[in-house]
């Protein structure tokens with residue numbers, strides 16, 4: 229029997245929309261995209277708030293990549309506002325560059341001491357080199373030990389406690405390694421060659437990706453309303469009928485398997501938005517507060533988007549534990565990179581590999597702390613390797 233849709237994509241974030249676009253355009257096949265929220269874009273969704281300021285509803289999103297293929301692919305669907313993100317951290321009453329760099333050092337220490345520490349850093353690691361804090365803490369040199377402990381205490385310890393409920397050394401070193409100490413005077417948050425935000429917003433980019441006539445989008449629909457997974461037969465049912473097309477699943481992999489190996493833990497966030505009747509609020513896009521308040525950072529959206537507007541909107545991020553049953557804590561923003569969680573994930577992954585026609589893709593389905601570019605790259609790769617020319 230002929231099926232109406234050759235592919236079903238679950239979730240309309242970056243993973244789902246990119247794979248749907250490829251299938252629709254390159255394979256010229258019909259795709260049904262099922263999304264439980266009332267909008268596309270997943271956590272990269274943006275919208276104009278009540279005062280007309282473009283905001284990122286699920287926290288600040290800056291696109292940055294080394295991958296030319298990814299940049300060029302998305303550039304077919306958007307122009308860019310070429311923004312290079314800057315972050316300051318409030319340390320000892322001063323606002324200094326984050327990642328912590330040589331300028332941060334100069335601003336926080338007396339000049340002779342700063343010079344000595346800079347010299348030692350460069351001698352030990354080189355110039356323009358990124359050193360994860362946990363690696364810097366391993367150095368034997370007494371001065372560098374002192375500096376490492378200072379940065380650890382003032383930049384990483386309390387921020388990480390707030391963000392993850394854990395100390396930096398209790399979580400995968402990858403996490404704090406994302407924001408290494410940078411032996412440089414480059415005060416940008418990322419050094420990738422391609423950086424920016426979509427000129428007309430992320431949502432417009434997603435609209436363009438999904439605009440192909442082969443794509444049918446269903447919002448406000450949890451896939452479980454339409455799809456059943458028979459875990460004994462390892463088959464997918466669409467309503468009562470077996471579904472013989474392909475499924476690309478970008479939701480939580482533990483949910484897909486009805487939590488049979490237990491729940492994969494996540495961190496969630498609560499966002500507090502404020503519109504201020506002033507043209508600007510802070511010096512840079514994001515101000516981190518490692519040591520004060522319950523929130524981790526404040527972002528001013530106009531700095532990221534370049535929008536001209538007489539007022540400005542900011543967001544404070546309050547980390548909370550994730551609980552799928554509790555309103556306000558039920559969005560799984562961050563997988564928690566820890567060995568014990570990875571072991572649970574591996575069981576789900578193995579189970580997933582037994583389903584011939586299901587592909588698991590994205591931050592939730594692969595339980596991986598992906599940035600947007602990595603998700604796009606993975607979607608393009610899965611399409612190229614597994615789904616193209618069908």
Ligand code: FAD
Pocket residue numbers: 238239240241242243244262263264265268269270271272286287288289290291292449450451452478479480497561562589590591592598599600601603
């Ligand atoms: P998602 O965006 O989570 O999309 C998954 C989709 O599946 C969602 O729309 C969800 O509603 C849907 N779904 C889930 N379950 C179901 C269901 N049962 N039925 C139907 N639909 C379902 N990355 C960067 O590169 N730069 C940044 O600056 C950046 N900042 C970030 C800031 C924050 C606060 C957060 C949380 C993330 C940030 N990211 C950033 C990461 C970025 O959000 C992710 O890489 C990207 O959104 C992952 O896309 P995805 O499609 O895998 O997942």
Ligand code: UDP
Pocket residue numbers: 317326383384385387388391403404405406407516518
């Ligand atoms: N981090 C920190 N202090 C900072 C900035 C980052 O301790 O001022 C740590 C913290 O553990 C955080 C991680 O580095 O979760 C990664 O930071 P990033 O800005 O990449 O996080 P994201 O933007 O993904 O929330």
